[in-house]
Amino acid sequence: MSEVKLSAEVRTSFGKGAARTIRRENKVPGVIYGHGTEPVHVTLPGHDLLLALRTANVLLSLDIDGKTELAIPKAVQRDAIKGFLVHVDLLLVKKGEKVTVEIAVETEGDLAPGSFLVENVLNTISVEAEATHIPTSVSVSIEGLEAGAAIHAKDIKLPAGTTLVTDPEAVVIQILAAQAEEPAAETEDAEGAEA
Numbered sequence: 001m002s003e004v005k006l007s008a009e010v011r012t013s014f015g016k017g018a019a020r021t022i023r024r025e026n027k028v029p030g031v032i033y034g035h036g037t038e039p040v041h042v043t044l045p046g047h048d049l050l051l052a053l054r055t056a057n058v059l060l061s062l063d064i065d066g067k068t069e070l071a072i073p074k075a076v077q078r079d080a081i082k083g084f085l086v087h088v089d090l091l092l093v094k095k096g097e098k099v100t101v102e103i104a105v106e107t108e109g110d111l112a113p114g115s116f117l118v119e120n121v122l123n124t125i126s127v128e129a130e131a132t133h134i135p136t137s138v139s140v141s142i143e144g145l146e147a148g149a150a151i152h153a154k155d156i157k158l159p160a161g162t163t164l165v166t167d168p169e170a171v172v173i174q175i176l177a178a179q180a181e182e183p184a185a186e187t188e189d190a191e192g193a194e195a
Contacts, residue, residue, distance in 0.1 A: 003059045003060075003061050003070075003132075004048075004051075004052040004055075004058055004059070004060055004061065005060075005061045005063065006044055006045060006048055006049060006052065006060055006061070006062055006063070007045065007062075007063045008030075008032075008042040008043065008044050008062045008063065008064045009042060009043045009064075010040060010041070010042055010064060010065060011029065011041050011042060011043045012041075014041065019086075019087070022043050023046070023084070023086070026045075026046040026047060027043045027044060027045060027046050028043070028044045028045075028046045028049050028085045028086075028087065028088055029041070029042075029043060029044075029087050029088075030042050030043070030044050030087060030088040030089065030090060031087075031088075031089055031090070032062070032064075032069065032071055032090045032091075032092060033089070033090075033091065033092065034071075034091045034092030034093070035092050035094070037092065040064070042062075042064065044088065046084075046085060049085060049088065050084075050085055053073060053076060053085075053088075055136060056103065056104060056136045056137065057072060057073075057101045057102075057103065057134040057135075057136060058072070058073065059071075059072060059093075059131065059132060059134070060072065060073070060090065062090070069092055070092070070093050070094065070095070070131065070132070071090035071091060071092050071093060072090065072091050072093055072099065072101070072131065072134070073088060073089070073090060073091075074089045074090060074091040075088070075089040076088050076089075093131035093132075094131065095130075095131065095132050096130060096131075096132075097130065097131045098128050098129065098130060098131070099128070099129065099130075099131045099134070100126055100127070100128050100165050101126070101127065101129065101134055102124040102125070102126055102127075103124060103125060103127055103134070103135050103136065103137055103138055104123065104124055104136070104137040104138070105120065105122060105123060105124060105125055105137070105138055105140060105156070105172055105173070106137050106138070106139050106140070107120070107139075107140055107141075107142050107173065108139050108140070108141055108142070108143075109141045109142050109143030109144070110142075110143060110144075111142060111143075111144070111145055111146070111175065112144050112145060112146045114146065114147075114177075115177065115178035116145075116146065116147050116175050116176065116177060116178060117175070117176045117177075117178050118142060118173060118175060118176075119173065119174050119175075119176055120172070120173055121170075121171045121172055121173065121174060122153075122166070122170060122171075122172045122173075125138070125153055125156065125164065125165075125166040125170075125172065126164075126165035126166045127158060127162050127163065127164055127165055127166075128162070128163045128164075128165050129159075129161060129162040129163075130161055133161055135158075135159045135162060138156055138157075138158060138159070140155075140156055140172070140173060142173065142175070145175045146175060147175055147176060147177035148175065148177075149174070149175040150171050150173070150174040150175070151171070151172050151173040151174070152168065152169055152170065152171055152172065153166045153167060153168050153169070153170045153172055154168035154169065155172075156172065
């Protein structure tokens, strides 16, 4: 897992107007909370934060007034149309601390010959991992599977030090038989010819 260093400035102005001013300066308003401390409102560099958030469950090393804090993104708000960052909530973490996060499920391999479809019932699963060793994703092999096969959460091999939080019996991936539709136009033509 990568650790990204960012500098954060404590902010004292709040509200829509202050947030708009911050965003005009290519910065992002945010709040840092956790470990029973009072929330700290900060301003983060917009471009650097946007690049950091491209990595799922990124660990941020924040320099706040000369003090370094570790945090992970908890909630990220984006503009619905333009996609720029509007606000970010960050959760304080410590080395060795366990956190619950969502990680992506990726498939690898080829299905058995035939017309089959892969249905990703769950695109992510919840796991508990050490804050400084959060996996970005987990791979699941679908090699040789046929229609009717299903992969449950308990069947997924997790990295060392990671435990499953999602219901073990939850279906993550299932293989379906492709179904061909009957041509409706031919049956209508046949009925018209009989009349």
